Amino acid sequence: MLSKISFGEKGLFFIIALFLLVFLVGPVIQVFYVAFIDVNTNTLTLNNFADFFSTSLFRESFYNSFYVSAMSVVVASIIALPLAYYTSRFEFKGSVIIQSLGFIPLIMPPFVGAVAMQLFFGENGSVNLYLENTFGFKIPFMDGLNGVIFVQSIHYFPFILLNLSAALNNIDKSMEESAQNLGSRGFGLFRKIVFPLAMPGYIAGAVLVFIKVFDDLGTPLLLNVNNMLAPQAYLRISSIGIDDPMGYVIAVVLVVFSLAALGIAGWALKGKDYSTTQKGGGGLNKRKMGKWEAVGAYSIVIFTLLIVLSPHLALTMLSFATIWSYSIFPDAYTTAHYAEVFTETPEFITNTLIYASGAAVLDIILGVSIAYLVIRSKIKIRKTLDYVAMSALAVPGLVLAIGYLRSFSDIELPNGQILASWWLMLVIALAVRRLPYALRACTAALQQVSVSLEEASENLGASKFKTIRKITIPLMAGGILAGFVTSFATAAVELSATIMLISSESDAPLAYGIYIFMQSASGRGAGAALGIIAVIIVAGGTYASHRFMEKSRKQREVSSEDE
Amino acid sequence: MNKTGIQLKNIELSFGNTKVIKNISMDIKNGEFFSFLGPSGCGKSTLLRLIAGFETCQKGQVIIEGKDITKLPPWERKVGMVFQSYALWPHMSIRENIEFGLKEQKLNMMEINYKVDKVLELVGLKEFASRYPNQLSGGQQQRVALARTVVTEPKVLLLDEPLSNLDASLRVQMRQELLALQRSLNLTTIFVTHDQEEANTTSDRIALLKGGVVQQIDCPTHLYDKPANLFVANFIGSANILKGNIRKEDNLSIFESEEGFKIPVDSKTIGSCSLLLRPHTLNITQDKDFHMDGVIKNKEFLGSMVRYFVNIGTREIIVDSIHSKGSEVLGINEKIYLKTNKAESYVLNNE
Numbered sequence: 001m002l003s004k005i006s007f008g009e010k011g012l013f014f015i016i017a018l019f020l021l022v023f024l025v026g027p028v029i030q031v032f033y034v035a036f037i038d039v040n041t042n043t044l045t046l047n048n049f050a051d052f053f054s055t056s057l058f059r060e061s062f063y064n065s066f067y068v069s070a071m072s073v074v075v076a077s078i079i080a081l082p083l084a085y086y087t088s089r090f091e092f093k094g095s096v097i098i099q100s101l102g103f104i105p106l107i108m109p110p111f112v113g114a115v116a117m118q119l120f121f122g123e124n125g126s127v128n129l130y131l132e133n134t135f136g137f138k139i140p141f142m143d144g145l146n147g148v149i150f151v152q153s154i155h156y157f158p159f160i161l162l163n164l165s166a167a168l169n170n171i172d173k174s175m176e177e178s179a180q181n182l183g184s185r186g187f188g189l190f191r192k193i194v195f196p197l198a199m200p201g202y203i204a205g206a207v208l209v210f211i212k213v214f215d216d217l218g219t220p221l222l223l224n225v226n227n228m229l230a231p232q233a234y235l236r237i238s239s240i241g242i243d244d245p246m247g248y249v250i251a252v253v254l255v256v257f258s259l260a261a262l263g264i265a266g267w268a269l270k271g272k273d274y275s276t277t278q279k280g281g282g283g284l285n286k287r288k289m290g291k292w293e294a295v296g297a298y299s300i301v302i303f304t305l306l307i308v309l310s311p312h313l314a315l316t317m318l319s320f321a322t323i324w325s326y327s328i329f330p331d332a333y334t335t336a337h338y339a340e341v342f343t344e345t346p347e348f349i350t351n352t353l354i355y356a357s358g359a360a361v362l363d364i365i366l367g368v369s370i371a372y373l374v375i376r377s378k379i380k381i382r383k384t385l386d387y388v389a390m391s392a393l394a395v396p397g398l399v400l401a402i403g404y405l406r407s408f409s410d411i412e413l414p415n416g417q418i419l420a421s422w423w424l425m426l427v428i429a430l431a432v433r434r435l436p437y438a439l440r441a442c443t444a445a446l447q448q449v450s451v452s453l454e455e456a457s458e459n460l461g462a463s464k465f466k467t468i469r470k471i472t473i474p475l476m477a478g479g480i481l482a483g484f485v486t487s488f489a490t491a492a493v494e495l496s497a498t499i500m501l502i503s504s505e506s507d508a509p510l511a512y513g514i515y516i517f518m519q520s521a522s523g524r525g526a527g528a529a530l531g532i533i534a535v536i537i538v539a540g541g542t543y544a545s546h547r548f549m550e551k552s553r554k555q556r557e558v559s560s561e562d563e
Numbered sequence: 564m565n566k567t568g569i570q571l572k573n574i575e576l577s578f579g580n581t582k583v584i585k586n587i588s589m590d591i592k593n594g595e596f597f598s599f600l601g602p603s604g605c606g607k608s609t610l611l612r613l614i615a616g617f618e619t620c621q622k623g624q625v626i627i628e629g630k631d632i633t634k635l636p637p638w639e640r641k642v643g644m645v646f647q648s649y650a651l652w653p654h655m656s657i658r659e660n661i662e663f664g665l666k667e668q669k670l671n672m673m674e675i676n677y678k679v680d681k682v683l684e685l686v687g688l689k690e691f692a693s694r695y696p697n698q699l700s701g702g703q704q705q706r707v708a709l710a711r712t713v714v715t716e717p718k719v720l721l722l723d724e725p726l727s728n729l730d731a732s733l734r735v736q737m738r739q740e741l742l743a744l745q746r747s748l749n750l751t752t753i754f755v756t757h758d759q760e761e762a763n764t765t766s767d768r769i770a771l772l773k774g775g776v777v778q779q780i781d782c783p784t785h786l787y788d789k790p791a792n793l794f795v796a797n798f799i800g801s802a803n804i805l806k807g808n809i810r811k812e813d814n815l816s817i818f819e820s821e822e823g824f825k826i827p828v829d830s831k832t833i834g835s836c837s838l839l840l841r842p843h844t845l846n847i848t849q850d851k852d853f854h855m856d857g858v859i860k861n862k863e864f865l866g867s868m869v870r871y872f873v874n875i876g877t878r879e880i881i882v883d884s885i886h887s888k889g890s891e892v893l894g895i896n897e898k899i900y901l902k903t904n905k906a907e908s909y910v911l912n913n914e
Contacts, residue, residue: 177617181644182664182711182715197652197654
């Protein structure tokens with residue numbers, strides 16, 4: 001093995017480290033720094049936090065954010081648990097529907113569906129109008145915090161469903177059979193064997209839901225629920241200005257809470273990654289459903305499907321509706337909104353394509369480089385790059401954007417624009433936010449490429465660089481492409497960093513356009529049309545990513561069959 | 564002592580339209596170490612899982628110590644099974660794993676602790692009781708899986724390829740431990756394996772299966788010496804099998820192979836049949852009196868013996884010749900003659 005570190009590797013390491021320092025670590029440190037500094041005396045202080053907790057609005061916001069996140073976990077669990085149970089325990093034809101339920105919500109950013117959901121489930125939405133006309137009562141689905149909980153749990157329950165199903169599928173059936181063999185059965189067996197083995201998967205999903213909801217800015221903002229932490233931070237910064245410490249204090253609370261939730265989950269799951277300790281992993285024994293069990297299962301699955309599809313349906317209807325207000329269905333249908341967004345504000349779409357592809361390209365360049373350095377180079381502190389890049393997961397978009405505003409507002413571009421509000425900064429912010437996903441995809445791809453394939457190339461006379469270009473990168477292609485489209489699709493609909501960093505409408509992408517349109521009743525139709533376009537981009541990207549992964553998996557299978 | 568431990572009666576089992584077990588019957592004696600041996604897909608594991616209650620048969624009965632258990636669920640059968648993957652629960656310590664079955668039996672804690680301590684001592688893992696499965700080596704996990712099962716004092720012990728996840732040297736050691744444990748507990752045991760060496764070294768009797776059908780049930784030496792058919796002859800040990808005819812010539816039975824070699828045999832049958840010649844029963848000679856003349860095409864020195872691959876006409880015949888110190892190894896392309904041993908050759912029906 002070569003033990004020396006090449007000049008190229010050192011250079012690459014330095015450039016990436018510098019990038020992460022300037023665009024991730026630096027801004028976050030800035031945010032923490034400001035939160036702990038007295039504005040007047042410039043000395044370290046906890047006064048800002050004291051102010052935070054002595055203001056009743058902030059205490060309420062803090063409580064609300066916590067309550068909404070916890071309740072979202074509860075509601076998402078109620079949706080996900082029966083679905084996971086049906087797929088893992090039964091030979092159930094409806095499993096196909098359940099699998100689609102696992103990604104349908106994720107292709108629509110929650111804030112996009114939020115307004116449309118009000119037209120279905122709101123105070124004067126279709127469902128409540130119908131209920132009042134027929135039964136004389138209403139259900140406050142969308143009142144205040146309820147609305148946020150409702151929208152968020154419908155959007156995020158797949159995290160619990162996917163993680164829990166994966167954990168259940170990882171339980172080898174011999175785990176259960178050996179218990180039966182020793183005399184155990186029924187609920188006792190479930191409690192002692194299946195439940196503890198599936199728990200880590202459930203917790204992993206639940207923590208993810210909690211953090212996502214806790215950090216989310218778009219949904220409460222669009223539902224006009226301002227007494228939560230993220231909206232408060234946004235409102236403080238955008239109305240009072242970047243010198244007001246409260247926004248930073250909230251940002252710190254958001255980060256600390258995210259990290260704490262991750263930490264608690266990590267501690268609870270310590271040494272409990274059972275998937276690797278079981279040898280088989282063929283999933284539990286499945287049995288056929290009885291007739292009434294099947295009726296029950298289908299009812300639950302179809303009811304869930306209807307609820308899950310309701311934002312999509314409502315958004316589609318809204319995008320084609322002339323006027324839809326105080327009525328169960330829209331008055332009439334039109335394609336005018338689509339015409340409007342394509343002719344009057346095409347920049348929303350073109351900007352989105354430019355920003356999202358820019359961010360995705362940046363992500364795979366960074367992802368491949370970091371993966372290569374971590375897995376192949378001998379640089380001592382190479383793993384730090386991976387940790388730092390992954391830590392972006394715990395930094396909400398809002399916090400990163402606040403950090404950018406603080407760090408880059410004093411710098412002016414030659415054309416007089418402030419660096420922080422230059423569109424390229426948004427591209428970088430989006431790239432940093434999505435880097436963890438792209439990095440994981442690239443790392444996984446590179447781990448599949450055996451070192452001996454590279455050594456064979458070098459042995460036949462190819463240089464290191466040529467080997468990377470001719471052998472390593474082509475073999476990683478599937479994973480890289482998957483990483484690219486995932487980054488692209490999710491960056492295209494990121495709202496929290498976007499609304500902080502964009503200062504002019506001409507620079508604005510889709511997410512921002514949707515936000516602006518949805519502010520006024522007359523703009524809703526166009527907003528919904530943009531929303532549908534966003535959904536199509538994300539859905540297309542998710543599908544493409546899935547296909548690339550499948551393709552490279554198949555390729556590997558073929559080549560391993562040849563061996 | 565020799566009363567029947569496990570009885571299988573006319574078992575038929577299908578998965579969908581695929582028949583996996585075809586009318587299998589056998590009696591396994593109390594205290595016997597019995598193997599199900601066969602290539603993958605022969606139905607041996609399915610048969611074992613049927614006895615444990617994890618598969619259901621469409622026809623037939625499973626009887627243990629005179630009691631029909633065919634319809635009983637797994638948790639009421641009291642047959643201990645050790646899984647191929649060991650199936651140790653990763654969220655429980657070794658002690659918790661072993662206690663599990665005893666707790667299901669609702670024994671009191673004092674009794675449980677006593678039994679667990681005893682079995683831990685038996686498998687030599689006393690100091691590992693508080694560890695978790697992923698902190699143990701493969702061999703140790705294997706012992707825990709065994710301990711977890713035998714501690715419940717099952718009527719029979721079912722072992723599903725228990726050694727297949729161990730490396731070669733450990734496998735030999737573990738099979739000896741396994742046998743010693745079985746002897747000391749005098750536990751009726753069924754051992755499923757595809758490895759004939761494992762089956763031969765441990766078993767009192769072996770059932771050799773192929774395609775869901777029992778080919779032969781016998782002790783290891785009989786399977787080797789007197790195979791019931793060509794499959795058994797080929798599966799157990801190395802074999803040279805010649806096809807041909809037996810006819811009487813001056814009161815002697817002469818086997819004439821399809822290739823035209825004439826070999827004297829001890830056999831009452833006449834007509835079309837096959838002749839099994841085990842490699843170690845053939846002798847290489849330079850004496851022209853013998854009819855099989857050939858050329859050495861390849862050789863493998865295996866320490867205790869040399870294995871020659873001899874071309875006789877178009878046939879390749881394997882010959883194992885015992886190596887003794889200083890004896891010379893024949894060279895490739897050397898011309899030789901083969902001598903067969905009448906008492907050692909065995910006539911089989913063509914099937």
